[in-house]
Amino acid sequence: MQLQFWSGAGVALGIAILAGLAEHRRRKRRNLERVGWVPWMAIQMAGLFAALVLASVALHAG
Structure with a gap:
């Protein structure tokens, strides 16, 4: 499950x-x-936000 969050x-x-x-x-x-x-710029900010949220969830899922 954690690998899916890191991949995302x-x-x-x-x-x-x-x-x-x-x-x-x-x-x-x-x-x-x-x-x-x-x-x-909006797409870039959305991508960075999504990466931050997914990485945070991946760290807490482990």
Whole structure:
């Protein structure tokens, strides 16, 4: 059971990292008119929060 929580935390952390990279790429764009519609910062924060909660549950489940 604990391995599932750690795996979920790893996946959530991976999503947060990918969203952070996408946000960095969006900020460094050449054409300032092409803003995009995906809220990468919100996705990154949600991923980090999910990783924190899942890691906390995994630590307490053991």
